[in-house]
Amino acid sequence: MKISVLVVDDEPLARSKIVNWLKKFDEVAEVQEAQNGFEAVELTQSSKIDLIFLDIQMPEMSGFELLEKIEKLPLVIFVTAFDKFAIEAFKVNALDYLLKPFDKERFENAFLRAIDQLKQIENLEFAEKLQSLLESQKGKVFLEKITVRLGKKISILEVREIKWFKAEGNYVKIFAESGNFLIRDSLLNLEKKLNPQEFQRIHKSYILNTNLIQELQSASHGDYHILLKDSTKLTLSRNYKDKFCKALELKI
Incomplete structure (x- = not known):
């Protein structure tokens, strides 16, 4: 771990x-100094500030x-020439x-x-944050079905059958095993509703079902090509790469 330390003493x-x-300690990322309490x-x-080395008797x-x-x-950690303050220090x-x-x-x-x-x-703070995250996920229901229209017919589409979503103006095109459908929605709104363990934003225009990924191929300018199991190739934009890799625990 790296910490920030403040040294407070009126004696230079x-x-x-x-x-x-x-x-000389690797754990110290930054050391700041103050010659009085006001500073x-x-x-x-x-x-x-994570740690203070603090003199007790200072002017003002x-x-x-x-x-x-x-x-x-x-x-x-108190630093002083007088032992008479020890009891008060530990109080x-x-x-x-x-x-x-x-x-x-x-x-x-x-x-x-x-x-x-x-x-x-x-470690305690991490455990508390993790517990808070788990608590926040309790009862949270991710999108499981989407209503789609094809001509005069309205169908219920299982989200798990969807391969990817593509933004098209004020609409989103759904590419699914049973066909392609157009819905009036936005990728931003869908991203909030989809289970992040199964769907990830890979580009400003795409959300992908990550269960279908076969391999990643390095491309130019920091981008990657994602090859799906059906041989479809989509682009993982460098702007979404870090979030994508973190979600899938990938190192590329």
């Missing part, structure tokens, strides 16, 4: 020491006062308390604890 040398050590508040409001605004102004607290759920002067080994232990904690948080 103290900040520089921590920043230099942080830059730190602005940075937490303008960017996502202490580390504790700073935390009260942050809406969504990141992990906090605000600080992950660790580095007492100046501290050596590199002590710093690394604190940082690695933070990484472990952030990984646990990340």
Whole structure:
């Protein structure tokens, strides 16, 4: 994982020491600095911060006062020359308390604890999002049948029989095993109703039944040709390639 770290200390040398050590860790994507609480508040409001190394005694605004102004607290490791604040620090759920002067080994232990904690948080958030997605899908009914007209005859077409949809102006042409039909609809509207595990948008003009794919062939300008089992060849546009590959778990 990659994290963003904020170092808050009114002493330039103290900040520089921590920043230099942080830059040696692959997990650190970005390190920002603040020399006082006001700068730190602005940075937490303008960017996502995962971890703060925070001095306690600073002019005008202490580390504790700073935390009260942050809406969504990141992990906090206090960095201070005074041990008298330790109890209060852990009352605000600080992950660790580095007492100046501290050596590199002590710093690394604190940082690695933070990484472990952030990984646990990340896993928990992923599980919650997955559960939310599953809950949202409960009871959701995808389109199973489409009413089509052929002359004076109206028929019920099973969606699973459809090979692909093609946009034609204000209409959509359906290519199915039983024939071709024209309906007044849009691909955008159909895309919302179709089961994404079976139908995917491959082009601004096409939605394809992915069960019929036989192979993909590289084409020019980042596009691909999709060869179907009946030898039909359709184009996978580069604009839809990433979403298509993600849905089908493909790497091309």
